[in-house]
Amino acid sequence: MVRGKTQMRRIENATSRQVTFSKRRNGLLKKAFELSVLCDAEVALVIFSPRGKLYEFASSSMQETIERYRAHVKDVQTDTSSVEDVQHLKDETASMAKKVELLEVAKRKLLGEGLGTTSMEELLQIEQQLERSVRIIRAQKMQVYNEQIQQLRSKEKMLADENAILTEKCQNQKDQVIITEETRSVDLRVLENGENSDVETELFIGPPETRIKQRWLK
Template sequence: MVRGKTQMRRIENATSRQVTFSKRRNGLLKKAFELSVLCDAEVALIIFSPRGKLYEFASSSMQETIERYRSHVKDVQTENSSSIEDVQHLKHETATMAKKVELLEVAKRKLLGEGLGSSTIEEIVQIEQQLERSVRIVRARKMQVYNEQIEQLQAKEKLLAAENASLTEKCLIQTDQGTEEMRPDVRVVDNEENSDVETELFIGPPEVRRTKQRWSK
């Protein structure tokens, strides 16, 4: 016969309730013992019957296990308390930063000329003075940047001028060297041309002159 599923509620019959308590108590004590032996776990079990009778099991020392439990619970509570404090601190910082961001947004809009309807004359004067100071700072920075760029361009101009002078000097030197190399060739050409010119004086017809030249050679 298959047993039905036991309903998880209080057994009204006192005798049945006592019998069930005895059986399940013994089974629970047995399971605690097996758990401590098989898994090398530190197990402590405390049971009070409906009439207040104590049943307990401890794999080592009940008192030491209880002290260990209390220490662990204390540490956990301390960690939880620290975590709660940290969360509250973060929430407070978040709220403070949100307020600062909101104030900065309002100030930014006022500097842009927006949201000035609720501003007093003193606040408007302060905004105007702040804008004037900002304009002076921006202009001073702009002039500084201009001057730095001008100095850089002047330095670049000097560098280019020096490079140009150097290249010009090299070009002149190469031109002079080329002119000197051409001069001996001109002299040789002149000598060759001069060698073909007749320097002797002959008297008589051309035929006689050519005959004399052949005999002289």
Template sequence: MVRGKTQMRRIENATSRQVTFSKRRNGLLKKAFELSVLCDAEVALVVFSPRGKLYEFASSSMQETIQRYQRRMKDVQTDRTLVEQNMQHLKHEAADMAQKIELLEVTKRKLLGEGLGSCTFEELQQIEHQLERSVSSVRAKKMQVFREQIEKLKQKEKALATENEILCEKQGLNSRKESNEERQNEPCPESNENSDVETKLVIGPPEGRIKRAQQK
């Protein structure tokens, strides 16, 4: 016969309620004992009957287990308190950051010339002074950038001038070398003069040469 499912509600019949309590109490105590033995767990069980009678089970010492539980609950309560305090602190910080962001947005709009209708004369003067300081800072930064660029260009100019001098020296050496080679390749003047000297050769017997010489 299949056992029906017990409804989870108070048993109205007193006798049935007492019988059910006894059975389930014994089963609960047995399960607590098995849990402590099988899993090496520290178990403490306290049950009060409807008439106020105490039933308990402890795997070691009921008092030590209760004290341990109280310490643990105190630590948990402390942790919860710390967590709540941290949450409150974070909420306050978030609210402060939101206000600062809103103020910065308003200041930004005013610096851009927006929303100036509600500004007083003193606020307008403060905005003007702030803009003047900002412009001065921007100009100083711009001049610094210009000076750095000019210095870089001067250094580049020096490097190019040095490179140009080296190239000119190399070109001069090559020109002198070519002129020397051209001089070496020119014909010697003495050889030209010797080649221009007229040679008079006389062909014939000696007497004929003497007569021609006397006639001259």
């Protein structure tokens, strides 16, 4: 009797599914053993049943084989990442070089160089761009001028205030000197008048005539 071809899909009957799992599991474990013996290969096989039961086979040590597998996967991922990073850097470098080249061409055109193959539309765009640049530069220049003028006005006001304060101090000092000189002159006149005056300081008793006679007798 010829066996029919088994369809690769889930077996709906639970009993048939369990029987098929047991048969094919044993066959898979047997094939793994034969492969490791015949080819001197390091084989590790892990199977979990539908109920979660573990079945495994290892030609040497399951733990060592797993660690070897992890190291190999890590190296492959690192190599792949390095290759991708290098390729990304190359693409980015090429893109930047192209942008720099375009900027150099645009710069030369703004300076009036390399305009031989420039179309009329491009020339108009360059002209408009230059006009915008000139307007921006002039506006910035006027702003700088206004800021400088404002600073100079502030400095002028500060100097004027300082000058007014100094002028007031000088005037106060002059007034103080004048007052001192006037006081000194008055004192000198008082002293001179005191030395030259004939003010009588003696005490006389009697009428004025008697006083005059006594002065002549002296």
